[in-house]
Amino acid sequence: MGKTKNGIERLMNSFKVYDEIDEKVYHDAHLLLNIYSDVLWGIKNSYTNIVCECKEIYGNSSVAVLDVMTEFGSDLKAKLLHEQLEDAEASKVIIDIINSALLRLKTYPKKGEAYHKIxxxxxxxxxKYEEQDLLDMLxxxxxxxxxxxxxxxxxxxxxxxGYVLPEFISNMRLD
Incomplete structure (x- = not known):
């Protein structure tokens, strides 16, 4: 863990987070945080639709049916469902990256827990808190x-x- 914290500090210095905020990093991270609830809603909605359609078409809610059907390419509907499943899987990766980054943020030695709470x-x-309620709570x-x-x-x-995404990419390449 000490190696990771030292690495994060070096990255923080390279992104100038201690003294001044790197506006691109801030902007991109802010956008990612703003879309989190939409992505979460989308993946939940997409999965629910996939399960319902799969049950309606094949009499089975198991999405494993989709893999078999798309391998043979015999059903356009199955291909569409498979694409929806892949979209849901991509959304899940985004959620996993965000959650992993949040856990790392919480353990950061300089105000990590306070930043995580915020x-x-x-x-x-x-x-969803009103501004004053949020300020009072924090x-x-x-x-x-x-x-x-x-x-x-x-x-x-x-x-x-700097850390989570490169680790995900590295792990994907190993699979």
Whole structure:
């Protein structure tokens, strides 16, 4: 774990997160956090549709039926369902990357838990808080919240693209 923390600190320095925020990293990470709930909803909705269609067409809700059908290429509907499944799988990878980056953020030695709490309450909570309720819950002033949120988003971005994504890619190549 010490090796990872030192590596994250080096990455943070290269992205200038301590002194100034790398605007591209911040912007991209902020976009990713903003789409998280949409992606989560999409994967849930897509999976539900796939299961329903598979059950309707084949009398079985098992998506394994799709693999057999698309191998033979005998049914256009099966191909479409298979494509939907692949889209859902891609969305799941995004969710896994985000969740993994959040776990790493939480263990970061310099305000990692505080940053995790901010991002969790802002982007991942089932309840959408009014600004004042959010500030009260986090026990932060408005200016401190926005300053720390920006640093949390930037650190999340560095961890996502600097560590988690390369690990996912490396693991995919090994499979």
């Amino acid at each position: 991002l969790n309450a802002t982007y991942f909570s089932d309840k 026990e932060l002033s408005r200016s401190t919240y926005f300053r720390q949120r920006k640093k949390a988003i930037s650190l999340f971005g560095v961890i996502s693209w």
